[in-house]
Amino acid sequence: MFENFDPREGKRLQILNEDGQINSDLPKLPMLTNKQALHAFKIMVITREADDWAVSLNRQGRMPTYPPVKGQEANSIGSLMAVKNEDWFVQAFRELGGLLIRGVPLTQHYLYFLGNEMGSFYEPEKYHVLPISVPISSQLPHAVGLAYAEQYKGTDNITIVFNGDGGTSVGDFHESLNFAGVWNAPVIFYVQNNQYAISVPRHHQTASTTIAEKAFGYGFEGVQVDGNDVFAVYAATKLAANHARKGNGPTLIEGFTYRLGAHTTADDPTRYREDQEVADWIKKDPLIRLEKYVLNNKLITEQQIVTLKKEAKKQAHAAFEEADNFQKESLDNTFRYTFKNIPPILEEQLEQRRELEGGLK
Ligand SMILES: Cc1ncc(C[n+]2csc(CCOP(=O)(O)OP(=O)(O)O)c2C)c(N)n1
Structure with missing residues (x-):
């Protein structure tokens, strides 16, 4: 499936480059339509505004500890657009964009981080989403179990599960990949490699050159994608989803990305990474890149973007007020x-x- 993008040969799938241009030299891959690209952009805008607002609320003393998503949005947005509503979405804690793609109200996300029990209640028949999982990688065995159960029931529903580069050092990760490989479970392991697990850099996490190549040891394919490119994320997930749906088992996707903000609002990243590194990654920001694409292709105007951002800010503020006034548990x-x-x-x-x-x- 990913023979042209074997991570063991140092290959990474990128479709949309940092200037917002599509690479036309690639073999045929599933592509977002213009309508879908615009939808991805709109969701990314609201994700960014809602995320920035949560950080700001924390500074105002109105929001407890919060883990920012900034810079990683394309990973969960692109991948959730490539699966269907009945497919299980097993999140870690930096997948706000994916939740919004699934149609989960923003209020629910804020409720979780305000410590309200109802923040973990996703109507299963409606959303097929599992609650946020802070214990690192503990969600993976559940995801594999769900995938196996769907296979056992004979449906064509698959599971997509997220964790981070740090989460690949946990036993649950290896047990889950092993189980999925042996039982051919219809699951996509999506690892958001944002280069750090709090202050621990990726190279201290594993001696492998990439995280994607680990999949081969478990008997299935892995691919590394530019996680700041919503088109690459979509294409890889679509292929992996079709593969799983047809009974061909799991795939590991490594989204090569960067956490532009702090690990959580309780962290100070200036203690362990250089300003220059952050500046270099700002140039690869998934939102800026997608904005260039939608503008270049005349899917939206500059003026409409200004309005969109203003509306998104308002929406974030209103969702937070609703969560803050929600009945206390x-x-x-x-x-x-x-x-x-x-x-x-x-x-x-x-x-x-x-x-x-x-x-x-
Ligand atoms: C089982 C477990 N051990 C330790 C922690 C503390 N902890 C919270 S986040 C984190 C780092 C996770 O890094 P990574 O998996 O790369 O995800 P990221 O936070 O970068 O998205 C750690 C060690 C935890 N939440 N759960």
């Missing part, structure tokens, strides 16, 4: 959702909590 719920019947030790703790609350009044 009772602290009792902290004890409720792990077991069907609350075990005596948790009943006891719940009682203690209530007493403490009474005492504080």
Whole structure:
């Protein structure tokens, strides 16, 4: 499937370059239509505004710790556009763009980071999305299980699961790839290689030249794509999705990208990376690149972009206010959702909590 882009030969798939130009020398690949490219751009704009607003709210003391998506948007946007609504979307925590492609309201994302239990409730039949997973790579075994279950039921639904370069060092990652390879599970492992796991650079994470090449050791294909190029992400995911749907098993896609912001709002990246490195990556910003494309191809005007950005800002502000005014969850719920019947030790703790609350009044 990716014979022209074998990562072991140092190849990386890029379709849209940094100047917003399409590489016309490539073999035939699935392409976003103009309508889809414009949709991707619009979602990327709202993702960027919503993300910047979350960081700003954190600085105002209105949002707890938040992990910015800035610079990585094309990865989840392009890939979620290449799968269907019934395919399971198993996220890590930097996939806001993909959630918006799936139609999840922005309010829900803010609710999660405000610590509201309802932020983890994605109506399964409607969205086919699993909750955000902060314990690194713990979502991968679930994803493979879901994929295997769909195969067992005889549907043609697949699963796409995200994790980071740091997450490839965790046992869950290897166990999941191994299981998926052996059982031919219809799953796409999408690794967002944003070059760092907090302060740990990619080269300290693995001795492999690429993350994509790890797939071959598990008996399936891997491909490295320019993760700041929404066209390349879309093409690779579309091919991998068709491959899985036809019963040919898993694929590993490495999105080669960069986290332009901090790891979370609690991190100071100036302690471990050079300003020049960040400046170099700003030139590869997926949003700037896609903006050039939609303008060059007259899919939108400069004036319309100004309006779009203004509207996106308003939408982000309104979604946050809605989340902030959402009914607060009772602290009792902290004890409720792990077991069907609350075990005596948790009943006891719940009682203690209530007493403490009474005492504080
Ligand atoms: C199992 C586990 N160990 C450690 C942590 C603390 N932690 C949070 S994010 C992170 C780094 C993750 O890096 P990467 O997988 O590259 O994803 P990124 O944050 O860069 O998107 C770590 C170690 C955690 N959340 N879960």
